[in-house]
Amino acid sequence: MTINAYITEESISGSDSGQLSDATIAIKDNISTKGVRTTCGSEMLADYVPPYDATVISRLKQAGATISGKTNMDEFGMGTTTETSAFGPTKNPHDHSRVPGGSSGGSAAAVANGDVEYALGSDTGGSVRCPAAFCGVVGLKPTYGLVSRYGLIAYANSLEQIGPITATVEKAAKLLEAIAGKDEHDATTRSLPIPAYTDAIGQDISDLTIGVVTELIEGVDEDVKDVFEAKCNELAARGATVTDISIPALEYAVPAYYVIAMSEASSNLARFDGVRYGISGGYDGDWNDAFAKSRDAGFGDEVKRRILLGTYALSAGYHEKYYEQAQSARSHIRNSFDNAFDDVDILASPTMPTTPFKLGESLSDPLKMYLADVNTVGANLANIPAISVPAGTANDLPVGIQFMGPAFEEKTLFKVASATA
Amino acid sequence: MSESPVTAEEVQHIADLARVNLSDDEIEEFCDQFQDILEYFESLDDVPETDQERELTNVMRPDEVGTSLSQEEALQNAPDKEDGYFKGPPVS
Numbered sequence: 456m457t458i459n460a461y462i463t464e465e466s467i468s469g470s471d472s473g474q475l476s477d478a479t480i481a482i483k484d485n486i487s488t489k490g491v492r493t494t495c496g497s498e499m500l501a502d503y504v505p506p507y508d509a510t511v512i513s514r515l516k517q518a519g520a521t522i523s524g525k526t527n528m529d530e531f532g533m534g535t536t537t538e539t540s541a542f543g544p545t546k547n548p549h550d551h552s553r554v555p556g557g558s559s560g561g562s563a564a565a566v567a568n569g570d571v572e573y574a575l576g577s578d579t580g581g582s583v584r585c586p587a588a589f590c591g592v593v594g595l596k597p598t599y600g601l602v603s604r605y606g607l608i609a610y611a612n613s614l615e616q617i618g619p620i621t622a623t624v625e626k627a628a629k630l631l632e633a634i635a636g637k638d639e640h641d642a643t644t645r646s647l648p649i650p651a652y653t654d655a656i657g658q659d660i661s662d663l664t665i666g667v668v669t670e671l672i673e674g675v676d677e678d679v680k681d682v683f684e685a686k687c688n689e690l691a692a693r694g695a696t697v698t699d700i701s702i703p704a705l706e707y708a709v710p711a712y713y714v715i716a717m718s719e720a721s722s723n724l725a726r727f728d729g730v731r732y733g734i735s736g737g738y739d740g741d742w743n744d745a746f747a748k749s750r751d752a753g754f755g756d757e758v759k760r761r762i763l764l765g766t767y768a769l770s771a772g773y774h775e776k777y778y779e780q781a782q783s784a785r786s787h788i789r790n791s792f793d794n795a796f797d798d799v800d801i802l803a804s805p806t807m808p809t810t811p812f813k814l815g816e817s818l819s820d821p822l823k824m825y826l827a828d829v830n831t832v833g834a835n836l837a838n839i840p841a842i843s844v845p846a847g848t849a850n851d852l853p854v855g856i857q858f859m860g861p862a863f864e865e866k867t868l869f870k871v872a873s874a875t876a
Numbered sequence: 877m878s879e880s881p882v883t884a885e886e887v888q889h890i891a892d893l894a895r896v897n898l899s900d901d902e903i904e905e906f907c908d909q910f911q912d913i914l915e916y917f918e919s920l921d922d923v924p925e926t927d928q929e930r931e932l933t934n935v936m937r938p939d940e941v942g943t944s945l946s947q948e949e950a951l952q953n954a955p956d957k958e959d960g961y962f963k964g965p966p967v968s
Contacts, residue, residue: 506953642935710916710917710920731953733953738966747892762894766894767890767910780920780921783925
């Protein structure tokens with residue numbers, strides 16, 4: 456009856472004391488743990504043992520936390536269901552015939568299953584929030600630059616952040632306090648004081664205006680919409696002002712996300728050539744032959760697809776049409792979010808347009824799978840924080856509500872999230 | 877460019893650029909999928925002209941020698957090594 460949440464189950468102890476000394480934390484397997492295998496869910500790294508800890512891991516050890524192991528994920532973070540993992544899919548604890556979401560499905564499932572109360576995932580286009588929503592737990596994507604990416608094996612480095620996946624909003628705040636903050640090893644982290652996020656828990660929300668993004672309701676299943684709207688009514692009853700808001704630029708979010716993510720992936724995964732780590736391509740022919748063989752052996756279908764499409768989007772003759780247009784779309788989206796936050800404090804939407812899919816249902820149509828990210832990719836493109844909180848169930852399956860806030864306003868997100876739970 | 881179907885030759889060319897071997901089945905599958913996906917990306921053609929001005933801060937600093945991985949640590953995951961070097965295939 457195993458749900459296959461872990462790729463490597465191995466306990467790693469932290470220091471004797473600290474604010475997380477009573478915490479056991481599951482770690483997504485794309486975060487480097489010194490001396491403990493880190494696979495990114497890929498054959499390419501099936502035997503890779505990092506010689507150093509990611510900064511978030513060093514900070515967790517310093518805070519006294521115990522690590523329970525490395526969790527299952529879509530290969531290199533590429534997927535929405537954890538089915539592209541080379542180590543088999545993870546089952547949703549709420550319904551073993553369904554996916555836990557992805558790409559941080561193992562982390563979310565470990566929390567939902569009660570194995571641990573804390574986990575770390577990574578979110579490039581929704582990979583913390585989607586599994587949090589599908590598994591009925593809390594998941595936060597921090598503002599880009601809040602949490603160090605040093606030691607996070609890169610998929611799309613202008614989009615991704617490591618974030619907490621936890622049983623409660625308060626635990627997410629506690630975990631974020633331990634990992635957030637400037638890191639000299641990651642030049643994209645910001646020198647900003649880290650607030651006591653846990654202070655925001657339980658605060659009164661009657662001073663908040665929440666904007667429901669109309670474009671992110673359109674394609675949502677009716678039963679999910681009902682749960683979302685009921686939650687919004689509850690928040691209004693607790694004193695928040697809930698209003699509709701339109702952000703037309705979001706029509707470009709999914710194509711812009713995929714062009715940028717795939718382009719960055721094609722560059723970030725070029726390092727996997729079987730020489731310094733990975734599966735060797737042997738010595739028949741020259742390095743082009745050897746690398747091509749190594750990468751064919753090491754990468755699954757979805758990874759190959761994204762590397763090729765990214766290569767295409769960046770290649771001579773197509774660079775302007777795809778990559779540069781996507782960057783324009785990204786600026787357009789970022790500006791639109793900035794303008795929206797002039798009118799409201801927080802934006803809200805359902806996290807996912809559906810309840811969790813059946814295992815195997817989505818594998819034959821990659822484009823259909825990409826469209827499921829419609830509600831989550833905007834926050835990555837705009838580099839703003841976003842959190843998914845359990846909102847209820849539809850047909851006994853978890854539904855998540857997503858809140859997005861201005862950059863570095865995680866405290867406001869925790870305030871509204873704690874009022875929702 | 878995506879009005880015409882994505883050909884096997886194009887897929888093979890991209891695979892060569894990316895240094896990834898593909899089987900004939902994979903090439904065929906990707907031809908169809910890429911057609912759909914690239915057509916979908918065409919929607920980016922309509923993005924309005926956007927002001928991309930962003931305030932950036934230069935965070936560069938002079939190099940400082942610090943601690944680093946030992947040679948042994950750096951080599952520990954290599955499939956092949958010799959005399960303290962990574963060993964790999966010949967350059968083209």
